[in-house]
Structure formats: C-alpha cells, structure tokens
Amino acid sequence: xxxxxxxxxxxxxxxxxxxxxxxxxxxxxxxxxxxxxxxxxxxxxxxxxxxxxxxxxxxxxxxxxxxxxxxxxxxxxxxxxxxxxxxxxxxxxxxxxxxxxxxxxxxxxxxxxxxxxxxxxxxxxxxxxxxxxxxxxxxxxxxxxxxxxxxxxxxxxxxxxxxxxxxxxxxxxxxxx
Numbered sequence: 001x002x003x004x005x006x007x008x009x010x011x012x013x014x015x016x017x018x019x020x021x022x023x024x025x026x027x028x029x030x031x032x033x034x035x036x037x038x039x040x041x042x043x044x045x046x047x048x049x050x051x052x053x054x055x056x057x058x059x060x061x062x063x064x065x066x067x068x069x070x071x072x073x074x075x076x077x078x079x080x081x082x083x084x085x086x087x088x089x090x091x092x093x094x095x096x097x098x099x100x101x102x103x104x105x106x107x108x109x110x111x112x113x114x115x116x117x118x119x120x121x122x123x124x125x126x127x128x129x130x131x132x133x134x135x136x137x138x139x140x141x142x143x144x145x146x147x148x149x150x151x152x153x154x155x156x157x158x159x160x161x162x163x164x165x166x167x168x169x170x171x172x173x174x175x176x177x
Contacts, residue, residue: 111162
C-alpha cells in the first residue's frame with residue numbers, strides 16, 4: 001500500500017465568492033488525480049467492520065474467552081480471517097481500531113466485565129454491569145501493525161450472569177507510517 005510516491009498537481013486557487021468555473025476546475029483536478037491512481041494502486045483505504053457474535057455467554061467466572069466475530073460483515077482486501085475470532089492485516093501501517101460491546105446482567109448483583117485485546121495495544125479495559133441491567137464498553141486506539149498481525153479480543157466476567165449481547169469491531173488502515 002504505497003501512497004507516498006505520488007506527486008500532486010496544485011489545485012486551482014479558490015476565489016472569494018462561489019464561481020462555477022472554479023468548481024469545474026476543482027472537480028476535474030480531483031478526477032485526474034483518482035484516474036492516475038487506478039492502475040494497480042489502492043484508491044481507498046482498507047477497512048474492516050464486523051459485528052460481534054450476539055448472545056455470547058461466559059462458561060466460567062474470571063476465565064478469559066475469545067470474543068466471537070460475525071465475519072459476515074464488511075472486510076476489504078486489506079484484511080483476512082482464518083478463524084471466527086481473529087482478523088489479520090495484510091499490509092504494514094498505522095491502523096485505527098475500535099471495539100464497542102454491549103453487555104447485560106440477569107443476576108442480582110453488579111458484575112465486572114474485562115475486555116483484553118491480543119496483541120496488547122492500549123485498547124482493553126473494564127466496565128461494571130449493574131444488577132439486572134446493561135452496560136457498554138468502547139475502546140479505540142491508533143497503532144502501528146506489521147503485515148500479518150492478528151487481532152483478537154477476549155472477555156471475562158466476575159459471574160456468568162453477564163452476557164455479551166452485541167457489538168462491533170472496526171479496523172481502518174490510515175497510513176504507511
């Protein structure tokens with residue numbers, strides 16, 4: 001994914017007031033740029049957006065379990081999957097990674113849920129799910145990943161009354177460095 005090798009032609013200088021001719025020149029300049037990048041180069045940033053398998057329950061308290069991914073979601077050519085709980089990146093670069101999960105609790109007391117990414121990238125954390133209630137977890141990070149890096153997440157609960165109801169994992173390629 002090479003984006004830095006290109007030279008850019010300057011855009012037309014904008015006028016103070018709206019000018020139809022200026023807008024025409026601007027659109028033509030942008031079209032020319034994208035036409036010049038369609039011969040084997042990426043013109044869009046790779047992106048993965050997958051749901052978390054709904055209704056996941058913990059088998060035992062305080063035991064980390066893999067978060068299942070619903071791989072029917074949108075995964076572009078910059079990513080791959082080999083198992084239902086791992087996504088890997090095909091190219092090196094800086095990625096934005098965001099995980100959102102909704103938890104419910106059918107028990108009579110509050111429970112703590114811990115979310116842990118693999119590899120560790122500053123995205124993990126905990127949330128407390130109130131008795132007979134729900135809570136959400138959201139984590140986001142920007143991190144450098146090598147080609148072939150695998151991403152997966154585990155979750156653990158203080159009691160099996162807590163359940164992972166739904167959620168989403170978003171991964172977006174941002175740049176080579």
